[in-house]
Amino acid sequence: MKRTHHCSELRPAHAGQTVTLEGWVHSRRDLGGVLFLDLRDREGRTQTVFDPSDLNAAVFDRATRLHSESVIRVTGRVRPRPAGTENAKIPTGQVEVMATGLEVLNDAEILPFSVDDPEVANKVNEELRLKHRYLDLRRPEMIRNLRLRSKVAMATRAYMDEHGFLEVETPTLFKSTPEGAREFLVPNRREPGTFYALPQSPQQFKQILMVAGVERYFQLARCYRDEDLRADRQPEFTQVDIEMSFIEREDIYALIEGLLKRVWKTALGMEIPGPFRRISFEEALNRYGIDKPDTRFGMELVDFTEEFRASAFKVFAGAIANGGVVKALNAKGLACATQGQIETMTEYAKSFGAKGLAYIKVEGGEWKSPIVKFFSPAEKQALTSKLGIEEGDLVLFAADQWLNACEILGKIRLYCADVLKQQGKLSIDPARFDFLWVVDFPLLSYDKELNRWYSSHHPFTAPVAEDIPLLKQDPKKVRGQHYDIVVNGVELGGGSIRIHQPDVQRTVFEEILQIPPEETQLRFGYMLEAFRYGAPPHGGIALGFDRLCAILCGTTSIRDVIAFPKTAKGTCLMTESPSPVTPRQLKELYLEVKTAKS
């Protein structure tokens, strides 16, 4: 190795030493007589000085002709900077390297965008950044994200190892299981018309590993889902996948709380308090209108069903008479909401099937609202006291079936918080992390259109033991042993205690989900068979590793923590994939492509 130090290493103590540095030309300041080159590598930067009075003319001349991001090797003597010229902004700012030798390892052409100025580079179009990802990743901010991701992965492996977990790799060439997310298919050359599928998660393998007696399994598992993308969703992503035998829910809570404490300590040097709060699905919906509540701010939903049961306002009374509820939330200080903002919120309500959105603006000491004339004094009094209504507030209502009413206001609550943040009326400490477990999810949900039950989570989730008798009598009331871990309104992961008795599993498949026995056999036969030969009680969880890293890096887009992410349409702008293949390749796979427009 020719370099003697990295670019963030030299200090006044190194003065007098002859050193060799290698790296990229970060910036060049040519003062005519003297030339400063900042050399950058992964670790940081160091100022090198080229002084023509003290240097071979050819070397000096070569240095003046370097472009940004050329790769060079500089040899020189370390010395303290002259008094008054120190740079307090960088760790090596007390010293500089007086160059004696220069080798150009690779001349860089003019760059498509600059990587040296963080303020400029930050604003560069993401399309361009993705096309030249190798340049984008040179930015200190991006290398910091990659480094943090690596640290978190290492800390996770160490923690899991300390707790007796084995890291086991599972196949990425798996069997198609058309439940759930759409899969990527891989044609099988050896038998025409057959396909592998890339796994949406290693769910079935990890349960089989429990049957195999592994007892404690984990994996940083790549997962693949062929669904539309979002800022927090990529077609391939990574899960911290975990499964344990002979446990109950509490064991998972303790394990994950310990893991997240370790991760936060490693990544941010931050102690997070535990145990984490727990909240039931029902309470989460009632108070926040969502199953992954952001509890860093208030504006909770308040129920007014009893107050409006006999109201003269027929919209409310009618909804209640139909078995629905009336709920409201007070967006404190948002009476100034524009017509457009009210309209956006109304659209949210309509997207949930509501006819409109009732609201009250409290301005100039009066309630401005088309509906307030229908309210009795007692109703107004109830609103004022339960919502703490004051001048400048905006009160929003939803009157609908319970779940719908909650979800409408849940959506509006988040929207109002965003607006208030933009107006500077709501601020949230960026170093605040509200962790909570959401528990007691309903095991089953009902699909009105298909007229059947489906698993809220997945069909291997165990019912709460005392609810098992209700499975056939009143499926709606059965709670699943499912849990989600939520931080700051982001679903970080979820899991469950699994069904380990084949008869309960068969009941769920065939009687509740109404999957025909032949189909159950085709899709899950090997699993049901495995469970007949001694399956321990077990359960597990999967954490979204990309989302975890994004939260730790303070970004909302997981693209910022993935080295080579896909665009919103699933393409890679750097390699231009996906791309067509040759007729010969298709023929070998027994595939024929029909054009999209025919």
Next chain:
RNA sequence: GGGGGUGUAGCUCAAUUGGUUAGAGCGCUGCCCUGUCACGGCAGAGGUUACGGGUUCGAGCCCCGCCACUCCCGCCA
């Protein structure tokens, strides 16, 4: 599949709401400059306004189509 936003110089943005030759900063090229660190100064080059149509005396701006990026809904057991 649907809705919103964006697209103007290599990059980031402007263009008085349809009006003369489309501007600025950075970058780039040349010259000057011996203590800068976002170095500074002078000069210069650089544009099919994503693309294809249309309306108009006249389009970066209006209309239709299309492409790309992005955010959201659907979707993500």
